[in-house]
Amino acid sequence: MYTQFNLIQKSKRVAILFFLAIGIFACKENEEKDAKYYENIKMVGQKTAELTAPPFVPAPVGDRPAMKLIVNMEITEKEGEMVDGVKYTYWTFGGSVPGSFIRTRVGDEVEFHLKNHPDNKMPHNIDLHAVTGPGGGATSSLVAPGHEKVFSFKTLNPGLYVYHCATAPVGMHIANGMYGLILVEPEGGLAPVDKEYYIMQGDFYTKGSYGEQGNQPFDMEKAIKEQPDYVVFNGKVGALTGDKALTAKRGETVRIFMGNGGPNLVSSFHAIGEIFDKVHVEGGDLINKNVQTTLIPAGGAAIVELKVEVPGTFILVDHSIFRAFNKGALGMLKVEGEENKKVYSGTIQEGIYLPEGGTIQTMPKVAGTPKNTVAKTLAQQVVSGKALYGRTCSACHQAEGQGVPNAFPPLAKSDFLNANPDRAVNAVLHGLSGEVTVNGKKFNNVMTSQNLTDDEVSDVLTYVYNSWGNNKTIITPEKVKAIRAKPAPKAKDVHE
Ligand SMILES: [Cu+2]
Numbered sequence: 001m002y003t004q005f006n007l008i009q010k011s012k013r014v015a016i017l018f019f020l021a022i023g024i025f026a027c028k029e030n031e032e033k034d035a036k037y038y039e040n041i042k043m044v045g046q047k048t049a050e051l052t053a054p055p056f057v058p059a060p061v062g063d064r065p066a067m068k069l070i071v072n073m074e075i076t077e078k079e080g081e082m083v084d085g086v087k088y089t090y091w092t093f094g095g096s097v098p099g100s101f102i103r104t105r106v107g108d109e110v111e112f113h114l115k116n117h118p119d120n121k122m123p124h125n126i127d128l129h130a131v132t133g134p135g136g137g138a139t140s141s142l143v144a145p146g147h148e149k150v151f152s153f154k155t156l157n158p159g160l161y162v163y164h165c166a167t168a169p170v171g172m173h174i175a176n177g178m179y180g181l182i183l184v185e186p187e188g189g190l191a192p193v194d195k196e197y198y199i200m201q202g203d204f205y206t207k208g209s210y211g212e213q214g215n216q217p218f219d220m221e222k223a224i225k226e227q228p229d230y231v232v233f234n235g236k237v238g239a240l241t242g243d244k245a246l247t248a249k250r251g252e253t254v255r256i257f258m259g260n261g262g263p264n265l266v267s268s269f270h271a272i273g274e275i276f277d278k279v280h281v282e283g284g285d286l287i288n289k290n291v292q293t294t295l296i297p298a299g300g301a302a303i304v305e306l307k308v309e310v311p312g313t314f315i316l317v318d319h320s321i322f323r324a325f326n327k328g329a330l331g332m333l334k335v336e337g338e339e340n341k342k343v344y345s346g347t348i349q350e351g352i353y354l355p356e357g358g359t360i361q362t363m364p365k366v367a368g369t370p371k372n373t374v375a376k377t378l379a380q381q382v383v384s385g386k387a388l389y390g391r392t393c394s395a396c397h398q399a400e401g402q403g404v405p406n407a408f409p410p411l412a413k414s415d416f417l418n419a420n421p422d423r424a425v426n427a428v429l430h431g432l433s434g435e436v437t438v439n440g441k442k443f444n445n446v447m448t449s450q451n452l453t454d455d456e457v458s459d460v461l462t463y464v465y466n467s468w469g470n471n472k473t474i475i476t477p478e479k480v481k482a483i484r485a486k487p488a489p490k491a492k493d494v495h496e
Contacts, residue, residue, distance in 0.1 A: 033187065035132070035156040040065045041107035042262035047328070048072065049110075051100035054198045054234045055246060056102040057257060060184045066107030073100060074115040075124045075143075075165075075178075079215070081232055083237035083328065084202065087215040090235065091165070091176040097235030098261060099163070099180030104130075106158040106184050111150065112137065118146035121433060122444045123167055123407035128153075129299070130161035130182045138166035143404035145444065148270035158186040160283030160301040162259050167407070168395035169448070171263045175223050177235055179261030181301060183384055193305060194252035200259040201267045201296065201318060201329060202235065203228035220451070226264040230240055231323040233316070233331045240316070240331030241355070246425065250337025253277075253307045256316075262298030268319040269294050269368040271306060271333065272353060278305040293319050308335040310344045315353045330355050364443065378462070378474060385463025393464075397446070401468045407445060409438035421473050423489075425480055428457050454480040 016449060039470070045083040046068035050058040066262075073094050082088045093099025102112060114126055123144045131153045134140075138260035140151035165178035205223040206216035210230065223226065232238050234286045249256045270293040279291045280303035294302050308314070316331040317324035324330045339345075350452065376384070390399075395410040403410035411417055417424050426432075431449035436444055452460065454477040465473040 007142040009072060017153065038066070038107040038156050038216075039154060043067050043107070043109060043240075046070065046245040049102060049104070051094055051102060052198070053094065053096035053100060054098055054200065055240065057101045057183070057196045057198045060189050060192065060196075061103060061105040062189045064105065066105060066109075068111060069104055069108045070111045071102055071111065072115070073126075074117055075120060076117045077120045077122065081236060082206070082216065083211060083234075085213045086204065086206070086208075086211060088204070089094045089176070089215070089217075091120075091124070091173060091178050091180060093126070093163070093165075093450045094179050097177035097179075097202065099150065099178070099181065099260065101198045102163075102182040103238070104182065104184050105154050105189070106155050106186055108155050108184075109152060110155060111147060113150050113154045114140070114141045115142055115148045116143040116145050120145040121444075123404075123445055124165050124173065125167050126163055128161060128163040128182055129431065129466055130155055130157070130159070130163070132156050135166065136163075142167065142404065142407055147406065155184045158184045158285070160184075160257055160259070160280065160303050162261065162299050162301055164299070169220075170395075171223055172218060172220065172448070174261060174263040175203070176218060177261075179259070181259045183257060190255075190303075191363075193255045193256045195246075195248050196257070197246050197254065198257050199240065199316070199331065200234050200235075200261050201231065201233055201265075201269075202261040203263065203265045204230040204232065206230070220448070221265065228265065228327065230328050231265060231318060232328040237328035237355070241330075244314070245332035246316075247333045247334050248308050248309050249337070250308060250335055251303060251339065252335075254333065255303060255305045255417070257301065257303055258294075258296055259301040261296050263322070264298060265318075265320070266298055267296040267329070267412050269302070269304070270317050271298050271304075272315040272317060272320040273312065273316050274306050274308065276304045276306050279303070308333070310340045311337045312348065325355060328355070364386045375476075376459070380467070381459045381462045381474075382466055385459035385461070386467075388452070389462045391461055392450060392452070393460065401464065403438075405441075406443075409436065409441070411464050411470070413470065416440050417464070418471045418473075421461070421479075422474060422483060423462055424464075425475060425483045426489050427458060428452065428461065429480070429484055453476075 040104050044065040044067055053060050075478045076095050079087050080090045090097050091384045125138045125141040143148045143149040143208040161182050163180050163182055165173035167173050177209035179293045205219045206229045208216050276291040277296045279288045281288050283301040296302050314333040318329035397403055397411050428450045432447040435444040457480045458475045458477040461475040
């Protein structure tokens with residue numbers, strides 16, 4: 001009797017313990033896997049990341065555990081072709097526009113090695129939107145030509161993220177093609193599909209209008225006005241058309257990792273004759289279904305998936321439609337296979353939905369009415385020069401003229417500046433490139449010409465000369481005017 005009672009009591013206790021254990025275990029299973037969880041996730045091993053040029057992507061992560069992933073990326077500045085006969089000097093992450101695709105999984109620790117090729121002219125850095133940390137990595141990665149910077153980050157949030165250069169002038173670096181995508185796959189990986197591709201939209205601003213031949217330099221004025229001559233997929237007109245079209249077979253599911261580098265425009269991404277079965281909205285967790293056109297913000301991305309049920313050529317566009325037919329934002333997905341009359345029947349006429357080429361755009365130049373110039377006092381020059389400095393020079397030379405090591409020379413107590421005012425005026429008027437030595441340190445970068453009026457150059461340089469321990473030279477508008485009238489100095493005269 002007693003023993004029986006004891007036994008029942010005992011088995012009851014065992015049962016309670018058992019259910020308690022299940023309860024705890026289940027709780028653990030359902031525990032929200034948040035950033036904290038991934039911060040502390042166990043990592044297994046390390047490897048060097050496979051990087052790919054568009055439109056291709058590296059192999060899926062599958063169900064591999066989190067690991068240390070080493071990314072080796074080199075920045076190159078190189079000439080490419082925007083459209084037939086139009087050359088453009090692109091600045092690239094890994095040699096392509098968009099830059100190399102990086103594929104990670106959540107919980108990975110990425111050790112990023114950013115190299116700046118020795119032949120490059122500019123300092124660069126990288127801001128990855130997948131990074132939790134200051135500047136998205138930009139504050140740790142400013143790298144001069146011929147150098148390498150290393151920084152590490154933990155991927156805490158799954159999703160598809162843009163990366164880009166963030167060196168001043170930031171817009172110019174992005175406009176020259178310095179952007180790409182980094183995918184952070186969720187635990188267990190994205191569901192497998194038949195085909196995966198990588199596309200990024202970008203807007204480009206050239207001195208000449210669409211199709212104007214030769215090497216076309218970047219046009220800052222058009223960029224600020226957000227009036228691109230080219231809006232393209234994967235860095236150039238026709239990167240994804242004709243024999244470079246994306247391909248699939250009837251019945252396959254195609255996943256497109258679609259990003260938008262901007263720098264300015266938002267993309268209304270659309271596939272003519274198809275419907276996106278699934279869209280990972282903005283590259284995050286939210287999945288929308290049956291979408292005709294999805295918005296890809298500048299500096300944003302989306303993952304779109306479409307099953308291709310019928311053969312044919314499907315045109316991918318930014319549905320801001322002039323961009324597609326007249327500025328280049330048009331790609332093709334060619335689907336092969338048997339006709340599928342249940343889904344679609346009709347005669348197929350060739351030659352519709354083809355690129356139409358450039359609209360000629362000329363920016364009317366309104367001549368400014370000449371102002372009556374009354375000579376300013378030094379104090380007045382310093383006030384307007386200071387404001388101008390804050391707007392135009394400080395992005396590179398920094399607020400107190402201290403510069404940035406290996407990138408932007410100091411203006412504070414600069415021997416180069418104080419030795420030769422004409423040279424300083426020329427630097428602002430025409431820009432400056434090649435090796436210069438400032439206070440014993442070598443710089444070999446490019447200062448863009450600043451596009452200022454005589455008064456503005458006079459004010460800003462007078463401010464600089466009368467600040468931070470410089471020699472108090474006064475630069476008059478007349479002096480600027482006289483120097484402007486002369487031809488730009490040759491590089492060797494500047495550097496001596
Ligand atoms: Cu850059």
